[in-house]
Amino acid sequence: xxxxxxxxxxxxxxxxxxxxxxxxxxxxxxxxxxxxxxxxxxxxxxxxxxxxxxxxxxxxxxxxxxxxxxxxxxxxxxxxxxxxxxxxxxxxxxxxxxxxxxxxxxxxxxxxxxxxxxxxxxxxxxxxxxxxxxxxxxxxxxxxxxxxxxxxxxxxxxxxxxxxxxxxxxxxxxxxxxxxxxxxxxxxxxxxxxxxxxxxxxxxxxxxxxxxxxxxxxxxxxxxxxxxxxxxxxxxxxxxxxxxxxxxxxxxxxxxxxxxxxxxxxxxxxxxxxxxxxxxxxxxxxxxxxxxxxxxxxxxxxxxxxxxxxxxxxxxxxxxxxxxxxxxxxxxxxxxxxxxxxxxxxxxxxxxxxx
Amino acid sequence: xxxxxxxxxxxxxxxxxxxxxxxxxxxxxxxxxxxxxxxxxxxxxxxxxxxxxxxxxxxxxxxxxxxxxxxxxxxxxxxxxxxxxxxxxxxxxxxxxxxxxxxxxxxxxxxxxxxxxxxxxxxxxxxxxxxxxxxxxxxxxxxxxxxxxxxxxxxxxxxxxxxxxxxxxxxxxxxxxxxxxxxxxxxxxxxxxxxxxxxxxxxxxxxxxxxxxxxxxxxxxxxxxxxxxxxxxxxxxxxxxxxxxxxxxxxxxxxxxxxxxxxxxxxxxxxxxxxxxxxxxxxxxxxxxxxxxxxxxxxxxxxxxxxxxxxxxxxxxxxxxxxxxxxxxxxxxxxxxxxxxxxxxxxxxxxxxxx
Numbered sequence: 031x032x033x034x035x036x037x038x039x040x041x042x043x044x045x046x047x048x049x050x051x052x053x054x055x056x057x058x059x060x061x062x063x064x065x066x067x068x069x070x071x072x073x074x075x076x077x078x079x080x081x082x083x084x085x086x087x088x089x090x091x092x093x094x095x096x097x098x099x100x101x102x103x104x105x106x107x108x109x110x111x112x113x114x115x116x117x118x119x120x121x122x123x124x125x126x127x128x129x130x131x132x133x134x135x136x137x138x139x140x141x142x143x144x145x146x147x148x149x150x151x152x153x154x155x156x157x158x159x160x161x162x163x164x165x166x167x168x169x170x171x172x173x174x175x176x177x178x179x180x181x182x183x184x185x186x187x188x189x190x191x192x193x194x195x196x197x198x199x200x201x202x203x204x205x206x207x208x209x210x211x212x213x214x215x216x217x218x219x220x221x222x223x224x225x226x227x228x229x230x231x232x233x234x235x236x237x238x239x240x241x242x243x244x245x246x247x248x249x250x251x252x253x254x255x256x257x258x259x260x261x262x263x264x265x266x267x268x269x270x271x272x273x274x275x276x277x278x279x280x281x282x283x284x285x286x287x288x289x290x291x292x293x294x295x296x297x298x299x300x301x302x303x304x305x306x307x308x309x310x311x312x313x314x315x316x317x318x319x320x321x322x323x324x325x326x327x328x329x330x331x332x333x334x335x336x337x338x339x340x341x342x343x344x345x346x347x348x349x350x351x352x353x354x355x356x357x358x359x360x361x362x363x364x365x366x367x368x369x370x371x372x373x374x375x376x377x378x379x380x381x382x383x384x385x
Numbered sequence: 386x387x388x389x390x391x392x393x394x395x396x397x398x399x400x401x402x403x404x405x406x407x408x409x410x411x412x413x414x415x416x417x418x419x420x421x422x423x424x425x426x427x428x429x430x431x432x433x434x435x436x437x438x439x440x441x442x443x444x445x446x447x448x449x450x451x452x453x454x455x456x457x458x459x460x461x462x463x464x465x466x467x468x469x470x471x472x473x474x475x476x477x478x479x480x481x482x483x484x485x486x487x488x489x490x491x492x493x494x495x496x497x498x499x500x501x502x503x504x505x506x507x508x509x510x511x512x513x514x515x516x517x518x519x520x521x522x523x524x525x526x527x528x529x530x531x532x533x534x535x536x537x538x539x540x541x542x543x544x545x546x547x548x549x550x551x552x553x554x555x556x557x558x559x560x561x562x563x564x565x566x567x568x569x570x571x572x573x574x575x576x577x578x579x580x581x582x583x584x585x586x587x588x589x590x591x592x593x594x595x596x597x598x599x600x601x602x603x604x605x606x607x608x609x610x611x612x613x614x615x616x617x618x619x620x621x622x623x624x625x626x627x628x629x630x631x632x633x634x635x636x637x638x639x640x641x642x643x644x645x646x647x648x649x650x651x652x653x654x655x656x657x658x659x660x661x662x663x664x665x666x667x668x669x670x671x672x673x674x675x676x677x678x679x680x681x682x683x684x685x686x687x688x689x690x691x692x693x694x695x696x697x698x699x700x701x702x703x704x705x706x707x708x709x710x711x712x713x714x715x716x717x718x719x720x721x722x723x724x725x726x727x728x729x730x731x732x733x734x735x736x737x738x739x740x
Binding site: 305313 | 652653655656659660662663664665666667668669670671727730
């Protein structure tokens with residue numbers, strides 16, 4: 031049932047703005063571990079038969095585990111899902127864009143009810159263990175994946191090298207196999223053109239900034255995914271700790287900028303937020319990029335207390351609900367770009383003004 | 386009282402969309418006659434003393450008339466009005482932009498309660514007799530000014546030449562001294578880029594097209610003032626008749642275009658109108674040009690029945706109420722451009738959503 035509700039509902043756990051810390055700036059936090067089974071070729075060398083073995087081993091490890099969060103994960107393989115449904119999972123950040131392209135029976139997902147814990151199977155690595163939570167909470171994400179990892183390791187034999195650490199299909203993940211990231215909403219810093227400078231400095235600290243859907247995706251709606259680049263030479267705690275320190279500084283700076291905008295540019299800010307509200311609530315045709323830009327302004331209005339009758343959670347939901355697969359799932363049919371732009375305008379009103 | 390209410394209210398007669406014919410396309414109709422007194426120099430050669438003589442003669446002719454619409458005109462001279470108040474009268478189309486610049490005691494205005502009949506005194510000519518009505522009704526405008534003119538001529542001796550007709554300060558007005566005009570709202574033809582072609586042809590028929598405030602003013606918000614160029618060699622009835630024929634054709638064409646837009650571009654039209662509504666009702670800072678553009682879209686929505694809770698009359702009022710002088714009169718203080726943009730956004734909401 032977990033999978034079905036994740037496919038049909040627009041809501042998943044990380045969107046719940048009331049359930050996480052620092053949600054005025056941090057949308058969600060994520061930690062994932064790349065793990066591979068010993069003595070099995072990496073996924074790009076697998077076929078139906080050898081790949082199936084990985085699935086079976088992982089599923090078995092879960093179902094036999096005494097650790098309830100692991101045992102209760104729901105599984106699905108990608109031959110059971112339409113392309114649209116895989117896109118739905120991708121748009122919700124439960125699988126990667128790369129993973130969503132496959133329809134193999136030996137690729138799949140294990141996931142809990144609210145999407146906060148999941149394991150991609152046979153993506154780039156045999157296992158990608160993910161913790162995904164609302165707000166700024168890398169520590170809790172890390173705790174969640176470490177627990178899953180420890181429990182799995184009781185049964186599975188990972189590819190591990192005493193000198194290099196966990197071995198992965200791509201050398202950039204070798205070591206801890208960890209990628210930690212925080213999705214930040216930085217409209218204040220974007221308005222005052224401070225993001226380039228900040229993110230330039232961040233690169234020098236071994237971190238990187240990406241768009242809503244990770245590597246290679248454009249930055250839209252002032253949503254920035256900040257993550258570690260380095261997986262080797264630091265412990266998992268150190269990676270989380272470093273990213274936490276940098277993120278905390280960015281959050282503080284974004285708050286200071288918002289504060290000074292509210293003091294010095296109150297009319298301009300209200301105008302901008304009012305216009306976003308007016309367009310989102312009355313447009314009949316709207317592109318994904320325009321919608322994200324306006325949702326960013328609206329979200330700022332909510333976070334500044336200028337708009338009180340709309341929930342931040344509804345805006346988080348919309349960031350996903352306006353994506354192509356979610357629109358088509360909701361409409362129950364394939365749609366071209368123009369039809370999606372019309373449907374998008376309708377969905378925005380539905381979710382923003384939902385009773 | 387007439388002058389005061391014209392200065393303080395945002396409403397004047399020509400705005401009343403329910404009171405005129407063809408108001409889905411024609412905002413207002415206007416006829417004015419240029420007249421000069423015999424044996425008195427034209428206004429540009431007048432001084433305080435000689436100018437005063439014109440005022441006295443005209444006022445006397447009015448007050449002694451048996452024709453009630455003439456006798457009941459209220460008078461004001463421009464030394465009694467602040468520059469702001471003269472701008473207010475100009476923005477309401479009761480005096481010309483040129484006339485509004487003067488603060489002389491020998492220049493002034495006679496006007497009735499609702500602004501439908503008026504006489505500018507010592508503008509370019511001694512008298513400019515104006516009839517101004519809602520919708521497309523040149524005949525009624527002409528009737529009104531002819532009646533005023535006939536009654537005045539019983540007392541005043543006009544500068545008249547048997548061969549040339551009425552003599553005027555500028556030779557382009559010699560003959561009938563008549564200018565007839567219709568303010569048209571042509572969003573459909575503008576959207577489909579047909580206005581240039583049409584107005585090119587109109588020039589060849591001895592007519593011309595101007596913006597909201599006549600000669601030299603920009604065309605904004607798809608409002609076009611169509612008027613006759615030729616005042617000589619045609620009777621007053623012929624001038625009105627020719628302009629009526631051409632206007633009727635343009636009105637029909639605008640309706641056909643709207644009809645085909647509603648059939649072929651329904652979504653785009655609704656989007657455009659919805660966005661205009663959303664921005665007008667939620668912007669916090671808005672320029673005059675943007676407001677007129679959006680009011681044009683909104684007006685189209687009202688005329689097409691897509692927006693039902695806003696009255697066309699309120700939009701006509703807004704075209705004037707968002708002008709600089711009206712904004713400052715309403716605020717009770719001088720305002721710079723930024724302050725006006727803020728006040729404009731407020732006034733738009735006030736008048737659109739007035740109970």
